[in-house]
Amino acid sequence: MRPNLKQALQEQIITGDGAMGTYLYQLGFPIGVSYEEFNLTKPEVIKDVHRKYYEAGARLIETNTFSANRENLSKYGLEQEVSAINRAGVALARQAAGTDAYVVGAVGPVRGGKRKSLTREQIEADLVEQLEALLEENVDGILLETFYELEEILLALQWIRRASQIPVICQFATEGGGVTKDGVPLQEAFVKLKEAGADVVGFNCHSGPMGILRALDKLRPIEGLPFSVFPNAGLPGLVDGQFTYTATPQYLADTALRFADRGARIIGGCCGTTPDHIAAIAQALDGYRLGRNQDGALETEGTGARPEAVGLKVEAKPAADRLNPSVSAGEPGGTEPTIVDLVRERHTIIVELDPPRGLSIDKFMEGAAALAEAGVDSITMADNSLAMTRMSNLSTGYLVKEKLGIRPLVHIACRDRNSIGMQSHLMGLHAMGMDHILCLTGDPAKFGDLPGSSSVYDLNSFGLIRMAKQLNEGIAYSGKALKHKSNFVIGAAFDPNVKYIERAVARMEKKIEAGADYFMTQPVYEPEMIERLYEATKHIRVPIFIGIMPLVSGRNAEFLHNEVPGIRISDEVRQRMKGLEREEGRREGVEIAKELIDTALKYFKGFYFMTPMLYYEMTAELTRYVWSKTNRSHPLVPASKIN
Secondary structure: OOOOHHHHHHHOOEEEOOOOHHHHHHOOOOOOOOOOOHHHHOHHHHHHHHHHHHHHOOOEEEOOOOOOOHHHHHHHOOHHHHHHHHHHHHHHHHHHOOOOOEEEEEEOOOOOOOOOOOOHHHHHHHHHHHHHHHHHOOOOEEEEEEEOOHHHHHHHHHHHHHHOOOOEEEEEOOOOOOEOOOOOEHHHHHHHHHHOOOOEEEEEOOOOHHHHHHHHHOOOOOOOOOEEEEOOOOOEEEEOOEEEEOOOHHHHHHHHHHHHHOOEEEEOOOOOOOHHHHHHHHHHHOOOOOOOOOOOOOOOOOOOOOOOOOOOOOOOOOHHHOOOOOOOOOOOOOOOOOHHHHHHHOOEEEEEOOOOOOOOOHHHHHHHHHHHHHOOOEEEEOOOHHHOOOOOHHHHHHHHHHHHOOOEEEEEEOOOOOHHHHHHHHHHHHHOOOOEEEEEOOOOHHHOOOOOOOOOOOOOHHHHHHHHHHHHOOEOOOOOEOOOOOOOEEEEEEOOOOOOHHHHHHHHHHHHHHOOOEEEEEEOOOHHHHHHHHHHHOOOOOOEEEEEOOOOOHHHHHHHHHHOOOOOOOHHHHHHHOOOOHHHHHHHHHHHHHHHHHHHOOOOOEEEEEOHHHOHHHHHHHHHHHHHHOOOOOOOOOHHHOO
């Protein structure tokens, strides 16, 4: 006789299933419909997905009911179908799965990460209505998944415990941080869930394996409380108008073993995972002996004070000691050469330094000063990249310009501003003399740290380029004539890490037609890619800044390769980085970057160094390396400072 779910978790690791919504999307069903309604209108489709996951090796099957609560179904006029959709969801999962599998009722949050004007009573009523239908269909357990707030998940858990002793799995969405959205430390939140009757706690969605591993590494084991993990297949990317995920089945299998070593009892997949991913996980876990590394010890790399990075120590000096006094950086209408002028004459270096995620700018400004000392031509700042909230790059750019005398180059994403706000933002940049920009479409808000936020996208990168170019002509986006003209030097992004580089070059040419003055590429990690990029773009007369981001560890290399869209790292480089961490990893990462620089110097004059995790010493060292290899002193750096 099959043990109940709670008993089974004491004896074995159970492979969970994978994504439903993103898998249906991959199968060709459009976004903007209720996939939960398919329980009633397309039952064979849902049953087939469940069957594929079961045949792949999943033995914990989630019902297709994640968003089947009154609040979410009302968007589609289905608020009267809550009970029917949930009951049908259980029946379909039962029909598809074998008797050796557990069927759990999937319940998502009512708020969904959004600050909706819903009362506590409304939220509880919606949760209870859904839970009652699932319990009446005799599911083997309840999976409360992708919750952002402790308050909301507790409402559901506490009601279940008043109604039943059924096993309950409680999972938060996390991007690797240490607190819930309502400000409760995760360690404290898990303790409260245990006290309220949770049988399993864990994480799903929002992060790939590395993000969840980082979250776990910050936690202490809680006796008698196993955990579950359902990571995404990395971060989503937009390719030819379709959302795609990059993590391979083998990568999910490898990380599944790391989760098992940390004591996970349920391991499955969330957004972007498919039956192939689950089959790989099940195969990897087949024969895994429970009890291996179960002493509760956790690796804690990266959770304490930041170790000293590779590179020379730099003492920040007053701006007056670094700047050429004849240059008035970034002044509208001034005579200072633009970044495009510079790169046509000599090697030129742009370094990216991310604005802080908190309220302190000390470390950021320290890094900016070190980069200034190294002789960078510009410091560039992302605009909430990956939809993760950071300090405004308008503010940090202005501080870099005014306090350090370094040219700021700010990224502008179309995600967060409508057309009115975008033109206003550009006008403000012009007024502050910040005339170098990079125009980007931007990552969707739903994949960031505030997934309830709206993505605007009044414009895409092409439209933003045209808007900035139009301001340069003294014409507002509305067509109204302005009294003055702006002086924007307009950059655009280019991704060489694609299957068909000819298509990417054709897109580049369209951006040039729209008004792009220069390009900055995604990071490359193979000398052959640099050569391929040169051959594909040598007819382009617009400057290209080749992107190089030094690796910091073996785990960092695997994360970038498997979870971040637009980045591919060769097997050779990943093997070189394998097992390297902390200072040793950063040192090897710098050496690999220098080898890439040696190749790039043969073909390109523009360099775009991306500072990883605020390890600015690494990109400062790479900057000095370029100056040493080109046998020249940067105009703002004394010759004695060149390595």
